[in-house]
Amino acid sequence: MHPVRVTLNGKFMGAHMTGVQRVAMEIVRELDRLITLxxxxxxxxxxxxxxxxxxxxxxxxxxLKTIPTRTAGRFGGNLWEQIDLPYLARGTRLLNLCNLGPALSLNAVTMLHDAQVHASPKSYSVPFRLWYRFIQPWLGHRSQQILSVSEFSKQELIHYGIAPAAKITAVHNGVDHVLRVRPDRSVLEHLGLSEGGYVIGLANTQSHKNIKVLLEAFADLPNLKLVLFGRADRNALQSLTDVPLGDNIIAAGPVSDEALSALMAQALCIAFPSRTEGFGLPPLEAMLLGCPAVVAPCGALPEVCGEAVLYADPDQPADWVRQISALSTDPTLRQTYVSLGRLKASHYSWARTARQLLELLAPAAVAAKAA
Incomplete structure (x- = not known):
């Protein structure tokens, strides 16, 4: 019997790091580890x-130790994916891990992380919206199999007509990649932070990330700092609210994995007020590092976080003040959520994700191994 031949769409290797790219990289690494072993x-x-x-x-x-790699083609980016990749992947099954894939490919398995372009259109530019609103339903109906990253995301793909229910399999992400990172604590000194004296969150201006509620909440938390990591600077953050940003709001900019690991591990908590998420990596990453999470009860967050986090209303800054203050003033409560968070996040491993993919791509191999 000949092995099932699968081409991994590596366009993501040329893109800047986002949560979607992180997922693809970790899945490929874990697939390589499993077949090496x-x-x-x-x-x-x-x-x-x-x-x-x-x-x-x-x-x-x-x-990678076992999976061979190849760089080829005349183009880059979307042109490479749409023009070069179908030819390069001919005769194989194509695995797309980053929301997109060649429109002309028939033998494909495509991971669609979310339906945010439909649920929160204001978060994206007009060209981005138009492209995704065309290509995602096309791929959703043309691909042989669709992968979502949560049951919530699966239902969103069905609701917006992106893919039929019979084609979609929910495969949760892992978060244990954070345990490989060696924390760089120098970032705390650089930003003037003390252990437990700050809350960490995203520096993101997309409307569904809802950072405005945190900026307004921290006007009433003057003794705590809010450290926001990501590409949005202080001016961009100020544009989200009419409330003047206090000195306790720190726009840390993009940070390395090592610096982020240290920031999460030493924070009072992570605050994640997104109105919709296909999965929600940051709170689970923080939880695995011993950082409690306060999140909005929206999107996939209740599904993946369960009872291991504190919830706050995405429209009520006072609710965020209440929950964050409770963690700050009650060490026992905080330790409870440190323990609950670590346990919950430990269930999400890349090994589990990769094995689920292998079951979909080569069920005969998994069945033979189980026997």
Whole structure:
């Protein structure tokens, strides 16, 4: 029996790091680890990571041991994906992990992380909305199988007509990649932070991320700092609210994985007020590092976080003040959510995600191994 041949769409290797790119990288790494440890799997499924030529250096950084890689094609970005990739992946099954894939591919499995472009259109530019509103339903109906990252996301894909229910399988993300990172505590000194004296959150101006509620809440939390990491600077954050930003609002800018690990581990909590999320990596990453989470009861957050977090109304700054203050003044309460959070987040491993993918891509191999 010949192995199932699967081409991994490596366009993501040439993109800047986002949560979607993180998911793709970790899945590929874990698939590589599993087939390296189990030679029998190599007889059943053969992966190849194919990417644009510009991604050669990034691919080397993945450190793959068994999955072969190839950089080829005339183009980059979307043109590479739509024009070069169908030819490069001919005769194989194509695995797309980052919301997009070639419109002309028939033998594809595509991961659609969310339906945010429909649920929160104001978060995206007009060209982005138009492209996603065309390509996602096309892929949703043309791909052989659709992967979502949560049951919530699956229902959203069905609700907006992006893909039929029979095609969609929910596969949760992992978060244990944060345990590989060595924290860089120098970031605390650089930002003038003390352990437990600050709350961490996203510096993101997209409307569904709802950072406005945090900025307004921290006007009533003058003794705590709000450290927001990401590309939005202080001016961009100020544009979200009429409330003047106090000195306790810190726009940390983009930070390394090492710095972010230290920030999460030493924070009082992470505050995550998103109105919709396909999964929600940051709160679970923080929880696994011993940082309690206060989140909005929206999107997939209740599904993935369960009772291991505190919830606050996305429209009520006072509710965020109440929950964050409770963690600040009650060490026992905080320790309870440290323990609950660690336990809950530990259930989300990339090994589990990769095994679910193997069951979909090569069910015969998994069945033989189980027997």
């Amino acid at each position: 189990d030679p029998a799997l190599r007889d059943q499924i053969a992966f190849e990571l194919v990417a644009p030529k510009s991604a050669a250096e990034a691919i080397a950084g993945l450190g």
